[in-house]
Every structure is written in C-alpha cells, then in structure tokens.
Amino acid sequence: ALPTTCFCSFLSAVSVPAEAFYQNHGRLYSMMKGKMGPSNLHVFTGTLCKELHEHMAHLGTAGTGDLMELVRHIMYPAVVNTLFGKGACPTSHSELREFEEHFWKYDEDFEYASQMPECFLRNWSKSKKWLLKLFEKVVSDAERTNPSETTSKTLLQHLLDNLQGKHLAPNYGLLMLWASQANAVPIAFWTLVFILSYPSVYKKVMEDLTSVFGNAGKDEIEVSEEDLKNLPYIKWCTLEAIRLRSPGAITKKVIKPIRIQSFTIPAGDMLMLSPYWLHRNPKYFPDPEMFKPVRCPS
Structure with missing residues (x-):
C-alpha cells in the first residue's frame, strides 16, 4: 500500500x-x-x-x-x-x-x-x-x-x-x-458481554465447552487447534460481536486513481466506508440489531 x-x-x-x-x-x-x-x-x-x-x-x-x-x-x-x-x-x-x-x-x-x-x-x-x-x-x-x-x-x-x-x-x-x-481486548470484552446478555447463547457456549473439555473441575484445560475446530459456535460469537461493534467509519485518501465498476475515483479524493451501517443492512443481516451468532456461517 x-x-x-x-x-x-x-x-x-x-x-x-x-x-x-x-x-x-x-x-x-x-x-x-x-x-x-x-x-x-x-x-x-x-x-x-x-x-x-x-x-x-x-x-x-x-x-x-x-x-x-x-x-x-x-x-x-x-x-x-x-x-x-x-x-x-x-x-x-x-x-x-x-x-x-x-x-x-x-x-x-x-x-x-x-x-x-x-x-x-x-x-x-x-x-x-x-x-x-x-x-x-x-x-x-x-x-x-x-x-x-x-x-x-x-x-x-x-x-x-x-x-x-x-x-x-x-x-x-x-x-x-x-x-x-x-483490538483483542475490546472484542474479547464485547464477546463476553453479548454471551452473558443472551441466556440461550450462554447455554449453548457452555454445552459446547462441556462436550469438548468435559465438566469443569480443578484440572487446568489445555486447548489445542483441534479443540478450537470443534468449537465453531464460539468463533461465530466473536464474529457477531465484531459485526455489532465495528467502527462507525473508516476514511482513506486516494493516492492513485482507482476504478470501481464504471466510476474512476481521482487521486486526492477521500473515501469513507461505514462498517456500522454495512453491518446493519437488513438485506444481509435480518434483524440487524440482534446478536445472532448462528448467522455467521452463512
């Protein structure tokens, strides 16, 4: 770049x-x-x-x-x-x-x-x-x-x-x-907030963790890459938290002319993208304000 x-x-x-x-x-x-x-x-x-x-x-x-x-x-x-x-x-x-x-x-x-x-x-x-x-x-x-x-x-x-x-x-x-x-700290925070705020999501997360690691005990859990592959729902929770808590706008200055479809954007122009509104487009995210991890695989 x-x-x-x-x-x-x-x-x-x-x-x-x-x-x-x-x-x-x-x-x-x-x-x-x-x-x-x-x-x-x-x-x-x-x-x-x-x-x-x-x-x-x-x-x-x-x-x-x-x-x-x-x-x-x-x-x-x-x-x-x-x-x-x-x-x-x-x-x-x-x-x-x-x-x-x-x-x-x-x-x-x-x-x-x-x-x-x-x-x-x-x-x-x-x-x-x-x-x-x-x-x-x-x-x-x-x-x-x-x-x-x-x-x-x-x-x-x-x-x-x-x-x-x-x-x-x-x-x-x-x-x-x-x-x-x-980025890691705030998204970990928001993922926990959403999981704890939705009882059905929390229940599903705990069931998945138990199915992979067994019931909670005094022994320390060792997490492997294979374990993470068996916990896709937790990944979906993180992605859904990112969707709902992305920045309002991202601004970039065009250095070289770029072509987007039939438009040419000249050097010097400013481009602004709003993840906030893109992630709330009901065409792609029905009921966009709701935290629904199951939407992430699609």
Whole structure:
C-alpha cells in the first residue's frame, strides 16, 4: 500500500518515520505472518493457556468487578509473556498498576494523537515517553538473551533480527504491544458481554465447552487447534460481536486513481466506508440489531 495522510499521522503517533516504516514493512509483515499464521499457532497455544490459567487464578472464585478491567488484567500479561517472553514487560502486581495507567492512556488517545500535535495531548505524550523508555530496557534485555536457535526465540527477538534501524527497536516494540492489545481486548470484552446478555447463547457456549473439555473441575484445560475446530459456535460469537461493534467509519485518501465498476475515483479524493451501517443492512443481516451468532456461517 502507498502512504496516505492518515497513515503517516499514525506513524507519527508511534514515532516511526514513514521512510523507515516502508523500508521494514515487507520484511516484518512476512515474518509476522509466517510466525503467527494458522499453521504456527500451535507454537503459542501451550504458553498462552498456561499464562491465562495463572492470571485467572488471581481472580478467586467469587466477587464482583468491572468486566473491562478483568479482561485487561487477564489478557495483557498473558499475551505479553507469550509474545515478548516471560518477565520482559511488567506483569507482577507491584509493577503492573503504573504500567497499565500509562498504556491505557496511550491506547485511549491513540486515535487523537495520530491527528493532533503532541503538545495538545500532554498526558498522552508523557505516557508515550514513559513507555518508550521502558521498551529501551525490554529491547536491551531481548538482544542480550537472544538465542541462536530459531525455535527458542520470542516474537520480539524475531522482530529485532529482521529490523533495519536498531535505534527504532523500542518504537517497534511498543507498536507490537499496542497491536496485540488494541483490538483483542475490546472484542474479547464485547464477546463476553453479548454471551452473558443472551441466556440461550450462554447455554449453548457452555454445552459446547462441556462436550469438548468435559465438566469443569480443578484440572487446568489445555486447548489445542483441534479443540478450537470443534468449537465453531464460539468463533461465530466473536464474529457477531465484531459485526455489532465495528467502527462507525473508516476514511482513506486516494493516492492513485482507482476504478470501481464504471466510476474512476481521482487521486486526492477521500473515501469513507461505514462498517456500522454495512453491518446493519437488513438485506444481509435480518434483524440487524440482534446478536445472532448462528448467522455467521452463512
């Protein structure tokens, strides 16, 4: 893809020059796609399951709390330890609070920061600098412990091996962290919200889980790729949550003239697509405001 005004603004929000990004993009994209493609997901499932069990154990067996906070507290350390290596980023209770305050501030205003000078977002800028300083140490530790065996490397170490412009390594580390959380956390939250809000959906999900893993007990569950193939309904729940909670609009600037059917859209024009309304078109989604996972296979 060619650079657009919006995308260059995005790069400024992570302090990566456009030239450096495009110099690295093809190589890093191929590496990430290869390492995290469907054929390699089994490499991560064991570690991820273990991490999720460990951090869910901290919740106890009873009580109330904010669901978004719960999802964040569980997913952040589990995903970070899986992708960056155990202990690479702050995940202990004593260190986590300060980190979370900075990261969620960074995430919350990321979209604004991609369109406005940092001087208008002082708290966001402060959190960004704090995170980049942290990632200087994270990168230094990853480089120091980088093994020669490919199979022993973390995803961050693979990124460092393929990155041109090592001075930007902390920026790419922060970008990788943000990418691992920015979409996964909200969609996990909304999937749980919808499942819990529809008793029939919740019942079906629990029946499917029991059919694959048996009744709940004290033993930790190990999830395999084959198990996930036998749980299509949960995937449909996630896709239906994405349908209902997609962004209102996506805007792109046309760099080169493009032809769509009988129309030619000239360079310089702005294109806007509304997933919100597309996903509520009754022609394709009857009763569009309802959460109906069974519609997803069709």
